[in-house]
Amino acid sequence: MKRTFLNFKTTAVILLTAGLMTACSNDDTIDSDSKTDTDTEKEVETRWITVAAAKMGDNPGDGNGGTLIYSVNSADAKDPTVSIEPFENGFIAPSNRTARLQSSEDGNTIFNISYAGDTGGNYTKYTVEGGQTFTPTGSALSIAPYVGTAPRWIKLFDGDNTGAAVYVSTENEFDENNNYTRTEATIGVVTLDLVNSSIKNFQEHSVPLSAEEEANGYYFSRIDMPTLNAAGDKLYIGGRLSKVDPATAERDRDGEILGSKTIVLDYPSLLNPTVITSTTGHGNTNGYRSINSFEYNGSVYQANQSDPEGSHILKINADNEYDSSYVFNLDDALGIEEAYILAWRPAPNGKAVIAYRHAASAEGVAGAQGFFALVDLNAKTAQKIDTIPYNPDFYLFQYQGFVVHGTEIYVTQAPVGQNGNIYVIDTETGEVTKGAELVNVAGSHFIGAF
Numbered sequence: 001m002k003r004t005f006l007n008f009k010t011t012a013v014i015l016l017t018a019g020l021m022t023a024c025s026n027d028d029t030i031d032s033d034s035k036t037d038t039d040t041e042k043e044v045e046t047r048w049i050t051v052a053a054a055k056m057g058d059n060p061g062d063g064n065g066g067t068l069i070y071s072v073n074s075a076d077a078k079d080p081t082v083s084i085e086p087f088e089n090g091f092i093a094p095s096n097r098t099a100r101l102q103s104s105e106d107g108n109t110i111f112n113i114s115y116a117g118d119t120g121g122n123y124t125k126y127t128v129e130g131g132q133t134f135t136p137t138g139s140a141l142s143i144a145p146y147v148g149t150a151p152r153w154i155k156l157f158d159g160d161n162t163g164a165a166v167y168v169s170t171e172n173e174f175d176e177n178n179n180y181t182r183t184e185a186t187i188g189v190v191t192l193d194l195v196n197s198s199i200k201n202f203q204e205h206s207v208p209l210s211a212e213e214e215a216n217g218y219y220f221s222r223i224d225m226p227t228l229n230a231a232g233d234k235l236y237i238g239g240r241l242s243k244v245d246p247a248t249a250e251r252d253r254d255g256e257i258l259g260s261k262t263i264v265l266d267y268p269s270l271l272n273p274t275v276i277t278s279t280t281g282h283g284n285t286n287g288y289r290s291i292n293s294f295e296y297n298g299s300v301y302q303a304n305q306s307d308p309e310g311s312h313i314l315k316i317n318a319d320n321e322y323d324s325s326y327v328f329n330l331d332d333a334l335g336i337e338e339a340y341i342l343a344w345r346p347a348p349n350g351k352a353v354i355a356y357r358h359a360a361s362a363e364g365v366a367g368a369q370g371f372f373a374l375v376d377l378n379a380k381t382a383q384k385i386d387t388i389p390y391n392p393d394f395y396l397f398q399y400q401g402f403v404v405h406g407t408e409i410y411v412t413q414a415p416v417g418q419n420g421n422i423y424v425i426d427t428e429t430g431e432v433t434k435g436a437e438l439v440n441v442a443g444s445h446f447i448g449a450f
Contacts, residue, residue: 048107048128049077049403049410050450051422053086054098056443061366061395061416063447067099068092069110071128072436074405077422077449082436084422087444091132094119100289101400102155102163103128103450110134110450111163111194113143113153120149123163123192141197146190152224154291155194162200163192164226166237168207170219172249180249182208183219187263189226189237189270203270207263209241217244217252220263224286227293227300228267234320235270236300237263238285238292257282260304260312264320278304278322281312289400290343290448296350299323301377303341303354310339311356313377326380330356333382334373342370343448345402345409350377351427353385353409355396362392366416366445370396372423374430387432388423391415401448412446414438422449 050071057064068090076082093099093110096117103110107128114122121144126134143151143165153165168187175181187207191200209218221242226235239262243255260278262285265271283306285292293302293316300316310331315323330339338359346352352375361368369392375382393415403410407427414420422435438446 045074047074047405048072048130049074049422050103050107050110050128051084051086051412051438052093052099052101052401052447052450053090054398054445054447055087055441057097059366060443061398061445063098063398063445065444066092066097067095067101067447069101069134069450070132071130071134073130074410076436077410078424078433078435080421080434080437083439084436085439087439087441089132091134094122094124096120098289098398098447100151100153101450103401103403104160107403107450109137109160111155113151113163113165116150120144121147121151123197125194125197138195139197141192141199143190143192143199146199146202147188152286153192154225154227156226156228157295158228158232161193161195163194164235165190165192166223166226168220168223170221172244174249180217180244180246182214183217183244185220187220187223187237187273189235189265191268191270201268201270203265205273207273207275209261209275213258215246217246217255218242218258220261222284222286223263224288225292227291227295227302229300229316229320230295230298230318233267235265235267236293236302236316237265238287238302239263240284240286257306257308260285260302260307260314262302262316262322276316276321278314279324280322280327281307281314282309283307283311285314288342289398290402291345294346296346296377301346303344305340310337310358311341313341313375328377328380330354330382333375333380334358334384336360342396343399343402344375345404346377347404347407347409347427349407349427351375351407352377353402353411353425353427354382355399355411357396364391364393364395364416366393366395367397368395370394370399372411372413372425374425374427383430385425385432388413391418393418395445398445398447401450403449410435410449412438412449414440414446416445417442420446
């Protein structure tokens with residue numbers, strides 16, 4: 001029999017009250033040192049899982065009708081008899097289009113920056129209390145004066161203290177004879193105090209490429225996904241390169257795809273920009289809506305997109321340079337062609353889950369069909385997760401969030417306009433648990449768990 005959560009807050013209060021009564025009745029006989037291993041295990045296992053759902057705007061799967069969120073505890077997230085209906089009962093995350101969400105490491109706080117419209121660039125945060133109850137905490141803040149109303153932002157992995165948002169503006173330059181010379185790319189970076197809802201720092205920089213690359217019409221056209229290195233003294237910003245035809249200054253979509261590039265800034269000053277280039281991967285490193293690079297074991301691992309040889313996972317070492325000896329190509333590892341990493345997230349053990357599409361993906365109602373795979377960053381291996389069901393309308397291009405809980409990773413699976421489930425992947429064993437049902441509505445889809 002399905003269990004549908006409607007008034008989760010009342011249930012939580014009852015459970016909390018019962019728990020307190022039990023604690024009081026045993027106060028004389030139990031202290032902190034007498035907890036069993038099982039008790040400790042249960043405490044570690046419990047956290048909030050917040051499901052994010054993107055409502056259809058004009059077209060199925062566009063997600064432009066707004067974002068709704070709903071939370072359950074991790075035990076219920078794993079229970080296939082539980083039914084979650086965010087489109088009917090969820091909390092509306094403020095945003096004109098799809099909200100850009102982040103969560104605290106423990107799942108107890110949701111951070112949001114509204115995307116586009118009159119409220120675009122507004123930062124808010126909420127305490128997760130179960131079900132549709134997300135209680136505003138702290139003060140609101142607009143970062144629109146720094147990075148506009150449609151900001152690219154991410155939460156840095158520094159104990160939930162800092163967010164970073166970026167933008168790039170471009171302008172073609174010409175000589176006195178009106179001949180194209182280069183494209184000026186100016187980036188802006190703002191860091192945000194997530195605890196006190198205040199601006200930490202803001203810097204703008206001109207970020208040139210090599211003279212040869214610029215003469216051939218290349219420039220940074222989009223940047224995203226700032227990532228802090230292990231030492232905490234450098235910020236890596238992924239980038240997408242575009243190209244114009246120097247003879248006409250018109251967009252050139254047929255040019256050579258250059259080695260993947262990352263902008264490196266000193267942190268926390270955000271000064272001294274440099275550009276590093278991969279020799280093993282080509283294409284973009286800015287990702288889309290999900291975090292695209294992560295620190296693991298002293299290095300930063302980064303996915304690339306639009307690589308002619310299929311997406312790679314690239315490695316930036318502690319010397320802040322790409323590791324040319326680390327070659328991890330998804331085409332080779334999965335035995336497919338034109339792999340494209342849509343989103344990914346590693347666990348602390350170096351195992352990761354990636355969402356991807358490839359050349360043989362079916363064309364669904366909203367775009368190319370997506371899949372999940374389990375990868376090993378150390379062994380440089382990947383395997384499709386076959387126990388998760390797939391459908392031509394399973395669309396992952398807008399996927400945003402994975403929950404990492406110990407060595408488990410929680411994902412959402414539901415084709416556009418169809419019901420699905422939460423799935424939990426044990427990255428150590430590869431075992432997959434089918435969890436709570438996700439109830440969908442026509443044209444809409446789920447964009448992850450937080």
